[in-house]
Amino acid sequence: MRTVIKGGTIVAADRSYKADIAIEDEKIVQIGADLSGDKVLDAEGCYVMPGGIDPHVHLKMPFMGTHSADDFESGTRAGLAGGTTMVVDFCLPSPGQSLLEALEGWHAKSQRACGDYSFHMAVTWWSEQVFEEMQQVVDLGINSFKHFMAYKGALMVDDDELFDSFQRCAAIGALPMVHAENGDVVATMQQKLLAQGIRGPEGHAMSRPPEVEGEATNRAIMIADMAGVPLYVVHTSCEQAHEAIRRARQKGMRVYGEPLIQHLVLDDSEYRNPDWDHAAQRVMSPPFRDKSNQDSLWAGLQAGSLQVVATDHCAFTIDQKRTGIDDFTKIPNGTGGLEDRMPMLWTEGVNTGRLTPNEFVAVTSTNIARILNIYPQKGAILEGSDADIVVWDPKKSKVISPETQQSVVEYNVFDGREVTGLPRYTLSRGTLAVDDGRVCATPGHGRFVKRAPFGEV
Amino acid sequence: MRTVIKGGTIVAADRSYKADIAIEDEKIVQIGADLSGDKVLDAEGCYVMPGGIDPHVHLKMPFMGTHSADDFESGTRAGLAGGTTMVVDFCLPSPGQSLLEALEGWHAKSQRACGDYSFHMAVTWWSEQVFEEMQQVVDLGINSFKHFMAYKGALMVDDDELFDSFQRCAAIGALPMVHAENGDVVATMQQKLLAQGIRGPEGHAMSRPPEVEGEATNRAIMIADMAGVPLYVVHTSCEQAHEAIRRARQKGMRVYGEPLIQHLVLDDSEYRNPDWDHAAQRVMSPPFRDKSNQDSLWAGLQAGSLQVVATDHCAFTIDQKRTGIDDFTKIPNGTGGLEDRMPMLWTEGVNTGRLTPNEFVAVTSTNIARILNIYPQKGAILEGSDADIVVWDPKKSKVISPETQQSVVEYNVFDGREVTGLPRYTLSRGTLAVDDGRVCATPGHGRFVKRAPFGEV
Amino acid sequence: MRTVIKGGTIVAADRSYKADIAIEDEKIVQIGADLSGDKVLDAEGCYVMPGGIDPHVHLKMPFMGTHSADDFESGTRAGLAGGTTMVVDFCLPSPGQSLLEALEGWHAKSQRACGDYSFHMAVTWWSEQVFEEMQQVVDLGINSFKHFMAYKGALMVDDDELFDSFQRCAAIGALPMVHAENGDVVATMQQKLLAQGIRGPEGHAMSRPPEVEGEATNRAIMIADMAGVPLYVVHTSCEQAHEAIRRARQKGMRVYGEPLIQHLVLDDSEYRNPDWDHAAQRVMSPPFRDKSNQDSLWAGLQAGSLQVVATDHCAFTIDQKRTGIDDFTKIPNGTGGLEDRMPMLWTEGVNTGRLTPNEFVAVTSTNIARILNIYPQKGAILEGSDADIVVWDPKKSKVISPETQQSVVEYNVFDGREVTGLPRYTLSRGTLAVDDGRVCATPGHGRFVKRAPFGEV
Amino acid sequence: MRTVIKGGTIVAADRSYKADIAIEDEKIVQIGADLSGDKVLDAEGCYVMPGGIDPHVHLKMPFMGTHSADDFESGTRAGLAGGTTMVVDFCLPSPGQSLLEALEGWHAKSQRACGDYSFHMAVTWWSEQVFEEMQQVVDLGINSFKHFMAYKGALMVDDDELFDSFQRCAAIGALPMVHAENGDVVATMQQKLLAQGIRGPEGHAMSRPPEVEGEATNRAIMIADMAGVPLYVVHTSCEQAHEAIRRARQKGMRVYGEPLIQHLVLDDSEYRNPDWDHAAQRVMSPPFRDKSNQDSLWAGLQAGSLQVVATDHCAFTIDQKRTGIDDFTKIPNGTGGLEDRMPMLWTEGVNTGRLTPNEFVAVTSTNIARILNIYPQKGAILEGSDADIVVWDPKKSKVISPETQQSVVEYNVFDGREVTGLPRYTLSRGTLAVDDGRVCATPGHGRFVKRAPFGEV
């Protein structure tokens, strides 16, 4: 079967132009004028863009004997509903667990994904075994390794381990990533605040201020520099971390920063909401920051010092959040966002004049595809690319509401905000997942995307 | 006729891949595996890249009753010999002269160009007439206006005029450019140095230190910001100017910086050469800087805070240079570089690991094509693009020498340096200008490239 | 007669210690324990500090055929009431006028000053005569020359003149000062805003944004650097100017910045007050800035990158302000502040923990005395120093109100703010000007303070 | 007995003036014109300055079963010979050892000191006992606690311990100090280099590049910020650490940086000296840096972003150094400098025009006296201050040589350099230690100087 997207304006990271697109066997096979096919999707008045890639999600993430609420089915469906055709989850071995064994678990639970996905592997402990298995993980199609500098006593690794792992990444052609917060300081701050009687969600933000993120970012960069390897910093939320990244880049280092749509749009006043549930639902790490940081993040996307917009989608239900009802350190960390990332970014970024449509494509799809070494299979509208495509209607509006969302949780941190710019169609490898605005994603359609190692640095 | 480039690796700004290219009627008509054609160019072992674009040249530039030595024929031939398939010259109206009249003169003298070319229009004076003619200039296919903040009493305009002209650019969809040095300070420094008896080429560098460039860059950026228009800073030569550009970009401004290959590779020790001719041949503005600035410029290309590598090719003969034999202020400003830009940048940038081949393409061709709004007609290997292509042999070496160069001047600032990485073939709109390393450019083949105005900012 | 200040804690820029002070013949003659004298001032519970020096005031400044409202009598009385024992006014020759002639005028109108004073000389035009007279001005006890980079068509000088004058300063041991705003840009912005129909006080702030000040500061610094002379930047109001100063200092340059108490405490929301009079009364240049700049200025005082707090006291009556009732460019620029500088800075700086009492003394008195080369005659509590002393009661409070102020104008930009920390006594060369909180200053008591030139730089 | 210093120019941190000084009972009792006394020291043509304070020395420091070569006698004699009248050593408890017990040991070995001294206490391990003893240490006259972020497995403490100790410092009015290098990274780099066969002194510098110091400095600053306490960074050797300090100060934090005279003057080319002994004798941590860092350090002293010049005097004999003959990690870390600090700084700082004589006094004496809370007992020429005075002859020259030095080691890192500016007299609490250039220091004359805790921060 040949599907044709007709009458739209193709928007790539480097240019915009009018052309039709023909799709066969999951791939883009032709781009040109006046194409015809078995099935025609009308893109008149629309931008036709590479489907979004969200490189930072946690679906069915194990947590205190339960799991984050959205699984690969609901999570990828939410993504597709918002124009995101691929997600990258984090495989999290327990300390002591084989990376390979953990990976099997992740493959097992992603079977019903509606859209394509990949995994980053987390290095949560260190040993000869981990060192050896990292090569096997690369051979299995995973070229990125995540390191937590926070979550002391759980996922956190120390500087020694970071340095060893980063050197290992350099040797096997993999990209190290960090969650950058100083875990020692956070843990002490948490105890101090609890001891002072501060137990509510506002304590969460107080225990991990921007200084703590800026410091860890700076430290990870130094260690990457010593190891001679690029670095990807997830969820860059503040000027202090951004400054460290800029400073490194100005020395010629290859360091990437990933603001989340939440940090671009929301601020820490949310934690002072008198409604405990409201505040707790916004608890994530790093926390929302004061508004001045938003200017920094937007400018980073404009200047190219920050490259990727993600979500860290990790949704917990109201009940799960209430685990921390009398102790903020027990509130599960995470918010949703998968469905809202692209409409929110278009609304706040493109409609305001901050970003061009081409830059929107770059930061939602093309840049991360290049960084993760899956370009132009993903992240591109080119002949031969996977037909992961969103037909974007810049006039279509809606008000975000948990009532109408795909995520299984009962609330939404963007609840009540109006967005203008939404998918008319979303295609996952040529198959419609959004049809004229209606979500029709197919569980199990999604496939694991292998990512080849990088050449020598 | 159908020409096919076979067996090479296409290197674009965003990716590298193996494919053949078919060319018909001056355009790329097909990209794919196993193409055939009437004529086949063997690209085995080569990178196939968009031809270089040098956005900053002065060919047959009027000067003290004579002209810069390379004209459009020898200049564009030199470019093609080094893989550069398009140049942009500066149309320089005399103060009081109609822009349109000046433009006619520039069209007249470019008739024998071997490769494609365009013009920037200089705003060298200000009046209602200039204000009006700027729109006509845009209508004639020129979307960029150059302003000199130095050369007091000649080309220089003051802040008032800059602001008026920048606002005019904003209104008509044009991009303002600046030569950024504080002309008042330079003029005073020159007089002071002459009064102190410093008359040799070393005085040239002393009269225009990096501070003077940094200041003017900062000032132009502020004025562009007030006018609400992007800014292109030509020949960014030092950390101080680069810092001003970075600082602006970190606020979200759209400011572009253009290092020259000379400033990336050569330094101010050249002016202390005891041979007057040697030193005088290196006199250009801004002058070569001390070595520490080179790190800054390279890092800018790596980080994306600087986007384009140019030459400011403006060659003068030994005799012309000697006009300033006893007064450095009379030495004609300018050096060559058109033939050497790409081989030198490949050698010092790619072979050293500073830049990837994709970044090389970005900074020599694709970025400037996008900035000047001629992408993807130029700067791209895409179906439909002009067949301006260089087949780059990364193993081919030579030692740069005036004996073997295309430029008509008798010396070369890179004389004696070995480069590795040279064109096997250069094609200008499908026509061979370098054939297996042999220059065979055709005078008159080059055409003026119209550049459409920008949409609303 | 011997006056003794008993029981207080002496606070100097470098230390605090308990001691009494004995005064004879206008000088401090002894510092020690248990001193006795003819007259005793009780300083129990008080800090005894060097009287404040306000290096930036405009008393009876000529303006559109009239004068700023406070003259040397009311102005210096206001100063003394607030603990300021010396002011430095600006002698402003008309373009074309002899500096010496202008200076005579300034001496004439300062005869009834209640406290000591000095003058900065302004360079408002340039010629051989100005060049020559600058030496004579230095010989007459003035070692600082002010330059206006704004007020186009009136006081403004261009870069050429700046450079010439700065070089002259270097040669004669004088300190150049600048009012740093880009006058060309301001003038164009004013015309543009008026043309758009913006005629109210809000237009004042819109016509001279921080960018315009940052640029001019950066430019003046470069010119001072070329001239090899230190630079004093008056009324540094924003991060952008502060950044330029910091950047210069980090290269080892001797650049000083002077925030005003107004910019430390008030912000640009005042210009959006619907009451035209309220807004117009706050019109000064640079205008109040958005709040984020205040953090930058306070941090500058803490870090030492900014050294002096002044007022730019230039008070106009309600009627005078109304000259600009339908055109913001005609509103006379200036606000009061002389009486409030020290209490406001103590309240917002010391009582909040931002500054130590020693730092308070440094930024209100000692630093500027050193910069202006009158230390330790002024700015010090040392034997031999002039007995310009304030006995500061840190517990004394009041609410600022025009009803109770010394200035002759009918309003006060700090109206309604409570200050804690006020003079119990102020002594001008040993004579009481504030006696137990009651103002008793003597017109004509003030004397001109000669300032010797600097040694070789 | 009354000693009078006659005819000199007193140079304090804030001013220079001609006056005589009278001394009785170890104190300055009078400053004024034409003083007379029992004994007169001729200061004609000299500057009379507060004796230098070196806040960073290691005398008889325990090391691998032996000690650093200079003890309190030879070390303080060296200091006095060069104008330094007080040193501060580091009391280093072994991990597990009581702070109080260690302190007794330090008191015991300092009995023969020729000049005054104090101690910083090191926090080399952490426990309830250490927490409690810190208060007792403060009560015993020590208000500063040193923390090592390097020397893994020996003195190093981790971030947790830093944070706990910094908070404790805040509570008890003490100042935390750090040796800032990332010990984890250094240890790994050392192993890596040894594994690569790099065993010579050049490996020392390679194992601890500026990045490693910059990172640790940045981290310590963040932790101090969280703890709400000022921070003193010892031996700031590079731009990267200085940048972190500047950045903190620009946010209003109270952070101090201490360059060493070695880093101001010497560079890392020393480690490439083919003579193993020459190179090994320069091994210290942080190592000498490339020359570009020197500009940064000098500018810091000029701008006030760095405040103190020290030596980290820790001298080892040739034989001791040879412990590391086949393994750079075993070369004892340290160089001398106590005798040379002031003459070298005067020569390279004042004679070159970088620093004024007042700034020289500030950075060698007054600033650290204020930071350590012993001003004006020390660091001042004031009535009541200890008579620690150097009469400085700015014309006196010598060539530095181990032959003529006071230190017991056989070499000198400044060997062969000519200095101009040397003590004519040095007085330690009124007693001559240098008499007309001849060293006559008295062992046992030196006394422990108690330092009171700071008030609330």
Ligand SMILES: [Zn+2]
């Ligand atoms: Zn995370």
Ligand SMILES: [Zn+2]
């Ligand atoms: Zn995450």
Ligand SMILES: [Zn+2]
């Ligand atoms: Zn130019």
Ligand SMILES: [Zn+2]
């Ligand atoms: Zn040019």
Ligand SMILES: [Zn+2]
């Ligand atoms: Zn002013």
Ligand SMILES: [Zn+2]
């Ligand atoms: Zn003023």
Ligand SMILES: [Zn+2]
């Ligand atoms: Zn150390």
Ligand SMILES: [Zn+2]
């Ligand atoms: Zn040490």
